[in-house]
Every structure is written in C-alpha cells, then in structure tokens.
Amino acid sequence: MKILVVGGGGREHAIIKKVKESPLVEEIYALPGNGGIAADAVCVNIGAKDIDGIVKFALENKIDYAIVAPDDPLVLGAVDALNEVGIPCFGPKANAAIIEGSKIFSKNLMKKYGIPTAAYEVFTEIDAALEYLNDAPIPTVIKADGLALGKGVVIAMTREEAIDAVRSMMQDKAFGESGSRIVIEEFLTGPEVSVLSFTDGKTVVPMVSSMDHKRALDNDCGLNTGGMGTIAPNPYYTDAIAKECMEKIFVPTINAMNAEGRTFKGCLYFGLMLTPDGPKVIEYNCRFGDPETQVVLPLLNGDLLKIMMACTNGTLADTSVEFSDGAACCVVMASSGYPGKYQSGYQITVDNDIEAEVYVAGAKLDGEKLLTAGGRVLGVTATGKDLAAAINKAYANVGKVNFENAFYRNDIGAKALKALK
Ligand code: AMP
Ligand code: GLY
Numbered sequence: 001m002k003i004l005v006v007g008g009g010g011r012e013h014a015i016i017k018k019v020k021e022s023p024l025v026e027e028i029y030a031l032p033g034n035g036g037i038a039a040d041a042v043c044v045n046i047g048a049k050d051i052d053g054i055v056k057f058a059l060e061n062k063i064d065y066a067i068v069a070p071d072d073p074l075v076l077g078a079v080d081a082l083n084e085v086g087i088p089c090f091g092p093k094a095n096a097a098i099i100e101g102s103k104i105f106s107k108n109l110m111k112k113y114g115i116p117t118a119a120y121e122v123f124t125e126i127d128a129a130l131e132y133l134n135d136a137p138i139p140t141v142i143k144a145d146g147l148a149l150g151k152g153v154v155i156a157m158t159r160e161e162a163i164d165a166v167r168s169m170m171q172d173k174a175f176g177e178s179g180s181r182i183v184i185e186e187f188l189t190g191p192e193v194s195v196l197s198f199t200d201g202k203t204v205v206p207m208v209s210s211m212d213h214k215r216a217l218d219n220d221c222g223l224n225t226g227g228m229g230t231i232a233p234n235p236y237y238t239d240a241i242a243k244e245c246m247e248k249i250f251v252p253t254i255n256a257m258n259a260e261g262r263t264f265k266g267c268l269y270f271g272l273m274l275t276p277d278g279p280k281v282i283e284y285n286c287r288f289g290d291p292e293t294q295v296v297l298p299l300l301n302g303d304l305l306k307i308m309m310a311c312t313n314g315t316l317a318d319t320s321v322e323f324s325d326g327a328a329c330c331v332v333m334a335s336s337g338y339p340g341k342y343q344s345g346y347q348i349t350v351d352n353d354i355e356a357e358v359y360v361a362g363a364k365l366d367g368e369k370l371l372t373a374g375g376r377v378l379g380v381t382a383t384g385k386d387l388a389a390a391i392n393k394a395y396a397n398v399g400k401v402n403f404e405n406a407f408y409r410n411d412i413g414a415k416a417l418k419a420l421k
Helices: 010-019 051-058 071-076 078-084 093-100 105-111 124-135 157-169 237-260 293-299 303-313 387-399 414-420
Strands: 002-007 027-032 063-066 120-123 141-144 151-156 182-186 192-199 204-206 216-219 221-224 231-234 266-275 277-286 326-337 347-350 355-362 363-366 369-372 376-384
Touching: 002 051, 002 157, 010 293, 010 303, 010 355, 010 376, 051 071, 051 078, 063 078, 063 151, 063 326, 071 078, 071 093, 078 093, 078 363, 093 105, 093 266, 105 120, 105 182, 105 237, 120 124, 120 141, 124 157, 124 182, 124 266, 141 157, 141 414, 151 157, 151 347, 192 216, 192 237, 192 277, 192 303, 216 277, 231 387, 237 277, 293 326, 293 355, 293 376, 326 387, 376 387, 387 414
Parallel strands: 002 027, 002 063
Antiparallel strands: 120 182, 141 151, 141 182, 192 204, 192 266, 216 221, 231 326, 266 277, 326 376, 355 376, 363 369
16 A cells, blocks of 8 residues: 655654554655655655645555644645545544644533533633633633644743733734634643544544653753653553543543534544543644654554554454553653754764664755754654663663754653652
C-alpha cells in the first residue's frame, strides 16, 4: 500500500517508523516531513495546511490510505477532502475535530452529557468577561476558544493576571480570532495524565497512559513549551482510575459525539487531571499527542496500520490492540533559548552505538548533513522493563546525539518515579 502521512514533527516520525513495520506498506510519503523523517519516508514539500495540495498529491500518486496527524489540517477538513476523492483516512472529519478546534464546543458537550470537567463560563464580549473576573475565584484559567498552537491557555494566579490575559486575548488578539471567544474556568489541581485512544466511533480502546512535561526547565519551572519529554505508563493512572475513566469519560464522550451527529474516528486524546473529586477532562485533542506518541507507540505490539484501518472501517472491536508491559521515556532535545529565540543550522550527529529511537522534529537536510531547524529538534526514546530502566537508558543515549546549543531537561520521569515509591 502507498501511505501518506500529513505532518512533519516528532510525532509524525514516530507514526511513520511504526507504520513502516507493517508488511502491508510499500511506500510512505510525508507532507511535508522533515530532514530526519527523510530517512524513513519520501518527504514532499507540501504544507500540512495546504488541503488542496495534499488532495492533488494523493490523487496523482495513487495513495491508498492517508494518516492526518496534526490538529490544523483535521480541523480544516483534510479528512473530508481526501474522503471526497475516495481516499480513506485515519483521523476525524472536521465536524468531529471540533472537539479540539473549539474549547466552547467541548465544554458545552461535557456539560450536556455529564462528563466531568472544570466548571466554566463562556464569554464573547470583553466587558462581561472583565466584570465576571471582579469576584471570580482565583486562581482561574483563561482559554482562547480556537487553536492557538497550544499557547491559548493562561493559568492566572492573581486577578491582575486574569484581567491581562482576557485583554490580551479579546482586545489585543494575541491569538488572532482564536481568542475572540473565551472560556474562563475553575482551576483544578492534581496529577495530569494523557490517555490517547483508538476509536472507530463505536468502540474506544485506550492506549497505554503517559505523562507530558510541558515546562521548559527542570522541576517544572520556566515557560510552557510544546512538551520537553514524556514517560509511559503514567504511574498515577491506576487500574481503578482507568476503569472509572472508561465508564465516566471515554465511553460517554464517544456516545456524546454520536448523539450530536459528529461520530469521531481516529485518535481521541484525553487530557485528564486526577482531582480530589475524581478524574476530570482538562482538554480533548482530536489527534495523537506530541511528544506522547513518542513513548506510546514504541510500546505498541502489533501492526499500527491495521489498527488505524480498523478505526476507519469500523472493525476496531475485532482487532487486537496490545501494549508491552515495559515502560518508555522520551527526552526532547531542543535548541537553547526555546521556547523563546534560538539559533538554528547546527549539524546533528548520532553515534553509531545508539540504543534508542531518535524521532526528529525540527531538522533539515543540507546535502548529507542534518541541521537543526526548530525549537524542539528531536526526541530520544528508550524502552525498558520498568520506568527506572527506561529513564536511565534514555539519558544514556541522549549523550550519543550531538549538536551545538542543545538543551534538554534532566528530570524527565523523576516525578513519576517518586510517585511509584
Ligand atoms: P491545554 O492547552 O488545554 O492542555 O492546557 C495547558 C495546561 O494548562 C494543561 O496541561 C494544564 O496543566 C493546565 N490547565 C488547563 N486547564 C486547567 C484547569 N482548569 N486547572 C488547572 N490547570 C489547567
Ligand atoms: N502534548 C500535548 C499535546 O499534544 O497537545
């Protein structure tokens, strides 16, 4: 089969490496891919948001199956457009991708169907939002309605910060039209868990749980980033909690989307907080998480392409989805300065004796040389019999990847290890 993967980050590299193991695969194209992905797929310089370009390429190259990985093309209707010309896809249609594309949609969905989440108010006018903040409980959380590259959430620890956030979103349009409508919600506390799931719209199969590390610096200090590392499984997510989430969150969400006429097929990502009042949904994503995918897929036993096609065909209930008992750790190596300003163009070299997967996120080819070309450059993923082994192995192998100005957290998985003790 000829497979097309839309996207070009570390997540897409992990998907491509796993899909490539399938005996069904003849060729994989990545649009646009990146310099590192080029080792595993044919990269074509068509942007992930260029829906017309993607469809044209898919038709011309007789693509048999497409995997749309990032949020933007899903929300823009890439799956709808590919389906229209007869190409089956992994990923939700636009009317279901809205579960990530609009926070107001997802909050209202959870309220309507009794799915546990933080209490909230929706505002479309700045005056009403500011007035509400006069006596809202603090801390509070301000969220832009639409996609904002993962930056549309402000945790306001003071009333002033909350007011500033509302002004910057609604008045100064810091996130463009994404912030013209906002959600102000209750501040929750507790460990966070990411649960990615496969679903064909009828059956939902959770993958191994994981934990992201969003802050730039050790001990969860510094600015929010796209994710500096991940571990799986997440030790806070016990079997009892998993059972509760299945009953109160996962199945009700799939049913709610069906009841709304918005059947979700693909990977539905549940961002959960384990609060003193039980697990609650912090966010839904309509796609694989990044860098969660880089620890979840290495633990998947079996044929990812077959599982994906079962999600498309509605046969997930008859398809085996198994994860290994071990653990995985991904350490992201970034360019110094990220998520602020940073320099690019440094050569990346990997020692021959590396014993880990390297998933490339921000790099380009210059002849034979691979050069850094992004904030998050790559992720080093190791698996082991348990979390401690995976963490040790990941850090041992980080030392085998070299580029100038590299920077990474030293404590990926440390909190999880402590929780295990
Ligand atoms: P999101 O972009 O929705 O994933 O939010 C980014 C981060 O903000 C989450 O991973 C949480 O750490 C935090 N967050 C979001 N909503 C809340 C909330 N209601 N209470 C506390 N923290 C939150
Ligand atoms: N790691 C969080 C996300 O993919 O949105």
